[in-house]
Amino acid sequence: MSNSTQTFATIITIGDELLMGQVIDTNSAYIAKQLNNIGITLKRRVAIGDDEQEILKALETEKLDASIIIMTGGLGPTADDITKPVLCKYFNGSLITHQPTLDHITNLFANVLKRPMIDRNIKQADIPNVCTVLENKVGTAPGMLFEKDDVMFFSLPGVPYEMKWLMENKVIPLIAEKKTNTFIEHRTLITNGVGESFIAEMLVDFEQQLPSNIKLAYLPNYGLVRLRLTGYGNHQENLTSSIHQQFHQLKSLVKDIMLVDEDITLEALIGKLLKERKQTLATAESCTGGYISHLITSIAGSSEYYEGSVISYSYAAKEKVLSVEKNILEKYGAVSEQTVSLMAKNVLELLNTDYAIAVSGIMGPGGRTADKPIGTVWMAVASKHKLITKIFRFRFDRKKNIELTAINALILLRELIVDKG
């Protein structure tokens, strides 16, 4: 994967809360992806505390391996933030009031936040006099760019929304202008139903014939395995043609287990299929408690094809809203093929849709019965003409059982749609 023409970056994330495990670092993955898109290779990610010595050491160390260093965090208004004074020390500057930033903060408090501004907010306009200020239109702390020994050091606020805005509008354009000469391209497909090691076995010969600038990665997650080809090169057209050819071959090798030949979520895939066909969907969820509906509606524009859901967490809700007869519930139980079949058919009719999903199961830790262990899930997908049911036995904790149920329900629905059910 190493390549002499590559440009390397590293990320330094600053904040005691990261070392306490109180927050999950989602910023790094976002930044990595953005850099990747413009052909920058991320070499390393480091998370450190709000500590002068640690920050200075990280700057000195990372600079040895990268010509782009992106720092996030440590710029909030409260006392545990010490990043700016350390940056002054490292880059031989001092803090001065940056008038455009102060005007921006004053305006934000007066007209948007509608709260009085206090000293701490004003201090956010104090900026080292040795950096280029990157205006932050969506928050109070601006981004900063320092340059030293041909290395670009960016410092960004840790609030994900603000960091993202600055990356997209300031950092990426600046890097693209100064640093990129290598192209990176990815092609991803998603498989289902076969384990990572089995696929790897199928692809031994394919991997061996890959040119040295193209690499295959296996990304298993929740029973799906993503296969990603990554190519590097200095000539965009050659790279595109070469990776296109390899991807074509890869697809033909795994065609029997391939769900889709792009890197999208299952909920986006379902949305795409329904939109193309101008069809609609409803769901009836018991054990997943709204998670399937949440995934579907996380897609912008889902109101075009999604009518809604009945989350029937209790017997009463199943009877009253979904018209599942009491004697069915009593005879077979809420977690049964009979119950989910009725849930699917009835919600399809209730909301007058082309397709319906229904799930009912025992997610744990409580709720097991003699013949139904934790992780038992019945699901049904229905169209006007067809009903498919399936039982699963997941063996994980509540959270993962809910996620696996949702993913498998979407996979089952895809089968029904593609089958023209």
Add this chain to the structure above:
Amino acid sequence: MSNSTQTFATIITIGDELLMGQVIDTNSAYIAKQLNNIGITLKRRVAIGDDEQEILKALETEKLDASIIIMTGGLGPTADDITKPVLCKYFNGSLITHQPTLDHITNLFANVLKRPMIDRNIKQADIPNVCTVLENKVGTAPGMLFEKDDVMFFSLPGVPYEMKWLMENKVIPLIAEKKTNTFIEHRTLITNGVGESFIAEMLVDFEQQLPSNIKLAYLPNYGLVRLRLTGYGNHQENLTSSIHQQFHQLKSLVKDIMLVDEDITLEALIGKLLKERKQTLATAESCTGGYISHLITSIAGSSEYYEGSVISYSYAAKEKVLSVEKNILEKYGAVSEQTVSLMAKNVLELLNTDYAIAVSGIMGPGGRTADKPIGTVWMAVASKHKLITKIFRFRFDRKKNIELTAINALILLRELIVDKG
């Protein structure tokens, strides 16, 4: 925060996918929290690629600052994993078949996964002959413990479920036995309605009088600010008493803005309140598409107080399932005080609960109208005797608007419950 009696750890996360931004690293936060609980201070977290030189360098560097090093990732069955050979090199060992691991994998494939086992799976039982094998009961790759120069090096699989099992059952007990002498205690409370800088201003004197072994941190997130006191000490009882006293004082200083004096999620808080009162809840969601219901049902035991939800994404669903009259929808629109009031009252009656939440809004990027910009949300919470409505105008992207709507709906419900509405 530095303290000569502290024991330091660092985390090394291995995998190209982390540097591509294809996965979010949730393992590190979990490991950090577990270490913290037994008094180990995390010094740094590093993420690197599947690259021999990078792994060797990280081991050598991190060893200088920590006596516990936890590696995750790089142990999967496919070709891009090179961790074990590198560990052999670094610790002067060689790979040998570990019979108990091989027996475990064989049994797992035969009786649980019910798939044939192939060479790659068998290779997972190849273990460096210079480590202590940590049996992994929930997966194929075992954990490993290497010891060198009084430093404990743990290597764990990257699959979160397996990593967690090994941390809890193997790693933490081993560390607790050999390394702990410092105690750490946390106390957290959650505030709402006032910004971080304002709270910091209120607490200037409090922060100044804190003893040097107790530290206050501000953790703002989605309009809530968590205030966390962290204390370090060698004497458990003194530490507990000192932090208890400071927390008591902190609580009295912020009592007007405090939601709860422990570190729990809002959905867990709502669950606790409803359980205590033996009361029940239903929801009617439009714009959040099931996310509120998902949060509520993510709590184990929520079936005791949660009846279910109607996700009425379309006009038709609002009319048909929630009995919101067509003329109300046409006159005021789906996003209106009138509509959410009816949604709340009707779902309360439909599912016969003590409380109900209803939300309707425009989450973006589409859907704005002349008088209702993106981010406009109406919400209502109802009991049998009372109805509270509130309008919000969020100014973020779809995902964050959905999350903020859910959090504020739970806050509004808490007010109604605590108010004995």
